[in-house]
Amino acid sequence: MITGKTKTLAILADPVTHVRTPQALNQRFAEAGIDAVLVPLEVPAKALQATVNGLKACRNFAGFVVTVPHKTTVPAFCDVLSARAAAAMSVNVIRRGADGLLYGDLLDGEGFARGLERAGIEVAGKRVFLAGAGGAASAIAFALAARGIAALSIANRSTAKAEALIARLAAQYPALECHAQADPSDHDIAINGTSLGLNADDPLPFDPAALSKGTLVAEVIMQPEVTALLTAAEARGLRIHTGKYMLEEQLNEMLSFLTRDMGEVL
Amino acid sequence: MITGKTKTLAILADPVTHVRTPQALNQRFAEAGIDAVLVPLEVPAKALQATVNGLKACRNFAGFVVTVPHKTTVPAFCDVLSARAAAAMSVNVIRRGADGLLYGDLLDGEGFARGLERAGIEVAGKRVFLAGAGGAASAIAFALAARGIAALSIANRSTAKAEALIARLAAQYPALECHAQADPSDHDIAINGTSLGLNADDPLPFDPAALSKGTLVAEVIMQPEVTALLTAAEARGLRIHTGKYMLEEQLNEMLSFLTRDMGEVL
Numbered sequence: 001m002i003t004g005k006t007k008t009l010a011i012l013a014d015p016v017t018h019v020r021t022p023q024a025l026n027q028r029f030a031e032a033g034i035d036a037v038l039v040p041l042e043v044p045a046k047a048l049q050a051t052v053n054g055l056k057a058c059r060n061f062a063g064f065v066v067t068v069p070h071k072t073t074v075p076a077f078c079d080v081l082s083a084r085a086a087a088a089m090s091v092n093v094i095r096r097g098a099d100g101l102l103y104g105d106l107l108d109g110e111g112f113a114r115g116l117e118r119a120g121i122e123v124a125g126k127r128v129f130l131a132g133a134g135g136a137a138s139a140i141a142f143a144l145a146a147r148g149i150a151a152l153s154i155a156n157r158s159t160a161k162a163e164a165l166i167a168r169l170a171a172q173y174p175a176l177e178c179h180a181q182a183d184p185s186d187h188d189i190a191i192n193g194t195s196l197g198l199n200a201d202d203p204l205p206f207d208p209a210a211l212s213k214g215t216l217v218a219e220v221i222m223q224p225e226v227t228a229l230l231t232a233a234e235a236r237g238l239r240i241h242t243g244k245y246m247l248e249e250q251l252n253e254m255l256s257f258l259t260r261d262m263g264e265v266l
Numbered sequence: 267m268i269t270g271k272t273k274t275l276a277i278l279a280d281p282v283t284h285v286r287t288p289q290a291l292n293q294r295f296a297e298a299g300i301d302a303v304l305v306p307l308e309v310p311a312k313a314l315q316a317t318v319n320g321l322k323a324c325r326n327f328a329g330f331v332v333t334v335p336h337k338t339t340v341p342a343f344c345d346v347l348s349a350r351a352a353a354a355m356s357v358n359v360i361r362r363g364a365d366g367l368l369y370g371d372l373l374d375g376e377g378f379a380r381g382l383e384r385a386g387i388e389v390a391g392k393r394v395f396l397a398g399a400g401g402a403a404s405a406i407a408f409a410l411a412a413r414g415i416a417a418l419s420i421a422n423r424s425t426a427k428a429e430a431l432i433a434r435l436a437a438q439y440p441a442l443e444c445h446a447q448a449d450p451s452d453h454d455i456a457i458n459g460t461s462l463g464l465n466a467d468d469p470l471p472f473d474p475a476a477l478s479k480g481t482l483v484a485e486v487i488m489q490p491e492v493t494a495l496l497t498a499a500e501a502r503g504l505r506i507h508t509g510k511y512m513l514e515e516q517l518n519e520m521l522s523f524l525t526r527d528m529g530e531v532l
Contacts (some may be wrong), residue, residue: 001288001289001304002288002289002292002303002304003285003288003289003306004277004279004282004283004284004285004286004288004303004306005283005306006288006305007307008276008305008306008307010274012269013270014325016270016325016326017270017271017326018270019269019270022268022269022270022272023267023268023269026268037268037303037305038268039268039269039271039272039274039303040268040269040271040274041274041321041324041326041327042324042325042326042327042328043324043325044323044325047320047323047324050316050319050320050323051320051321051323051324053316053320054313054316054317054318054319054320054321055307055317055320055321057309057310057313057316057317058307058308058309058313058317059280059282059308059310060282060283060306060308060311061307061308098421215469234284236306248421258340
């Protein structure tokens, strides 16, 4: 039951209709007895700053969940960034503190890595192929690097963006073998870290036919749960890992992060 | 269940904790099978424009309910005003049209007048005392004038604001006997149209001891349901009329107004 005492939060996305976080996070709020509600907002990129600032001004506003395409542009509108958000230049959750400031953090890399662990997939020492160099991909790259993968190949439409991510990774993880590469063959894990697969007519983020036998194919896309990429991988007999693992593992961390100051928000 | 397809609306107030519209309107949405949710936003006056514009930019945002203290300042941020909103220079509901424009209307005067009618109180020909000249008071003055009250005395801390309201009323209802007056005696109906009564330590909006026998005392304050003014009036043996009548009568009109373009919002 939403009342005048309820703390309000919003998920910023464009498009927004496919997001699953409102259902999932509102259920967690209810289970934890927290009087808060997350609502969807479909924000065009050019309006992102105005929307963030307009809600930041509201005293009972507790924070944002941020997703495609805003994760790499929203850090500029935060007051404080966590080290991992700053390293990846990407934010997917923003808490409005009791001081009225916006604290940005990036939980989806951690969520993705924990999702692999929950599925029993060891990442240390593995050779990983990653499609994408945007918000989710950057977060995943840093979380996997922190867990000791041996090598990371990054494929991105813009090579300059891939090289920039590689440079940031190299600065923090000099032992990691990391380079830009479009060929997904010869890897233990191949990850789609792009938004390709969200729409039915999207091209595949990489060619499943090029994957080596034994490669695990993992997704960040949550809806549809089994993307065209995963369907093609399964048809080749490869193990798949859906995007819902990442979402589920993130929810506890989001809940904890977003409600940290909630008693003091009003 | 809030999903990515849900249309979002917000009530703008300061303070916001006392508002009842979220419970009431969300229940109406559910009963009508409308996938929409109204959340509270506590907006400081200086941030009102930023908050309105930030949400106007969101494609799945359907509109605002507006209450104290924003009703008389928010018209400047609307694109189109109804005639009654323009006449009272006050807005309490804003629909975001399929064209992305903000349409402001003022339903609380109509709601208040219908609330009196539902309680069996005839207003035509009556002598009315009204405390306040802000958003709610202005709306009530116009709605009662339209129903043919004989006389209207307006008491307001700022006499200039009362005189401005009187001038606007006189322009539209030249037959109405209307003047600024602090003394509530010798009236059939005495109305609190201010926000005094919202807080426990507020002074009374007018002196119940000065009221004539037989005067009906009516409130716009909804929470507490029985204000200090109404308690004092009852102690004097006067009939009272609580603020919840106005709220209830407004809800159907709000529902109809806010959902008019909803099929086209997304």
